[in-house]
Amino acid sequence: MSRTEDSLVEQYAPLVRRQALQLVSRLPASVELDDLIQAGMMGLLDAVRRYQVLVQAQFETYAITRIRGAMLDELRSQDWLPRSVRSKSRQIDKAIQTLRQRLLREPAESEIAAELDLPLDQYHLLLEEAVGVQVVHYEDLTGPVDADRQDVLAYLDQETSHSTPLLNPLDQLLSHGLRAALVAAIEALPEREKLLLSLQFEKDLNQKEIALVLGVTEGRVSQLRSQAVARIRASLDKDSWGNALTPSEYQLLL
Incomplete structure (x- = not known):
């Protein structure tokens, strides 16, 4: 070197x-x-x-x-992250979407649990299992790639090695309106979940500190974050963002 x-x-x-x-x-x-x-x-x-x-x-x-x-x-x-966990997280997303359409508001935890035909404590366990599930799943990244469905990392390797100028991914986000969709999805969250995300991403607090602020256990912080991510995913899926994003844009959501 x-x-x-x-x-x-x-x-x-x-x-x-x-x-x-x-x-x-x-x-x-x-x-x-x-x-x-x-x-x-x-x-x-x-x-x-x-x-x-x-x-x-x-x-x-x-x-x-x-x-x-x-x-x-x-x-x-x-x-x-096991595929079984990804599958369970998708079930949560779908339940939230269904309840939003039916209730015309954000569903409560108890309502989501009932839609999944689970006791509330079992739903909480499902949320704990979903810790680590992102706004966009890893395999979702293959969506915008070409017809050969090549691996997104190979695509990124090609994308960043071209001789053409590399666009700023943030500019791409802004130009496609994804930022506005994310802001709207976050604004629609219940106040407690919105506060949690603000404490984590804006105030840069760790899980223990967030638990102290919210007056809950660290495990409960994980559950609430998983639920917030599921709500955001459901909002993006509803607006069909999954078919409109480039790999570089997905990178910023992970």
Whole structure:
């Protein structure tokens, strides 16, 4: 590795850790932070070796895509979230959508549990199992890819190695109106769930701190976050965002 490459890796190593911390905070406890950091460092090294100065493409923008892609690849190799859990989370999403159409409002926990034909305590267990389920499932990422249904990580590899300028993913989000859809979905959340997301993502509090603010257990924080994510997913699915997003846009939702 040349001195220039070594310098860039050293300079942007903290970026890898930040990305890993953001990702691991939304994943099950079985996922090791060090594993994500190690994968991210490989992604950073790959970015350093591939990067060329392009118009509208800052190195950090380019590097984040490759770092997060490497981390997702690592998660895929670990099979970090069983398909059964993804299936259960989809059941929650569907129940929320059905109840919204029927009630014309946000359903309460007890109503969601009843729609799933589960006692409330069993529904809470289902929410705990769904910890780590994101706004968009990993396999959803293959949706916008070409007709051959190639793996999204391979697609991202092609996307970031083209000679054409790399668009800023945030600009893509804004141009497609996804940001507005997300804001609307979050605004529609029950106040407690909205506050939880604000404490986590705006105030950067950890789960223990959020539990103290809300006056609940840490386990209850996990349940409420899973339920909030399910509500947001249901809103995006209802508005058919799943068919309109690019892989780069999905990256920002993970």
